[in-house]
Amino acid sequence: MKVLLLAGDFVEDYELFAPLKALEMLGIDVHVVCPDKKAGDTVQSAIHFMEEGRQTYSERQGHPFPLTHTFDDVKLAEYAGLVIPGGRFPEYQRYDDRVLFLCKHFFERDLPVAAICHGVQILAAAGVLQGRTCAGFHMCRIDVEAGGASFVEFHPDSKNAHVEGNLVTAPAYNAIGAWMREFIKLLGVKVQLE
Structure with a gap:
């Protein structure tokens, strides 16, 4: 099984690395690409970093x-399936027609898509959220609603993911565990613990 993971400069470090390793652990061949x-x-x-008392997150260089x-x-x-992490790269890749075409492909075929944090900006720009509900970073609410979807409000520290049809979304990196668990279910991968 192959999964496509979209990336770009200033992708959120955890939201790229953690899903990559979780999927690889299950024997899934993950192709990480950037236009x-x-x-x-x-x-x-x-x-x-979501720091107490700050109006927004701060950013430090990752790997x-x-x-x-x-x-x-x-x-x-x-x-x-397709994985779209968050970070700053969705802000500029949502203007790339190749990226939007790629996203539409997965929705037209009802294939599993996982988007977290700012990754929903790309989905909104691709026009695939119309009539849906989805989560994302709380500052992306306007993007989601402008894309015709209802926004599911989770606290940024939430460990919850939202599933609707082929789409699983989550607010931020604290929810990576739930987000990947639900995406893996959508892929039809069975995990058996002994």
Whole structure:
């Protein structure tokens, strides 16, 4: 099974690395791609901090992350699902028609899609949220509602994920466990604990 993971400079560090490792642990082949970059090129991640008393999150430089595959070589028919982390990269990739086409592909085929935090900005821009409900970072509410969806309000520290049809969304990195658990279920992967 192959899953596509979309990335870009200043992707949120945890929201890229944790789902990648969770899926790899299950034997899923994860292809991490970024428009205009090739396999072996890097994207710079960022680590976000929700600090008490601050009006928004602060950001520190995270790890440089090597891409596993070349964006232009992606054959969408090969993938069982799509993961869209958050961070700042959705702010600019939502203007890239190639990224929007990619997102629409998964929704047109009712394939599992996992978006967290600011990742919902890309889905809103792709026009795939119309009539749906979804979660995301609370500052993305206006994007979600402008995209025709109802916003599910979770506290940024929440460990909850929201599932509707083929889409699983969550507010921020604290919810990665629930978010990935629900995405793995949508993929049809059975995990048996002994």
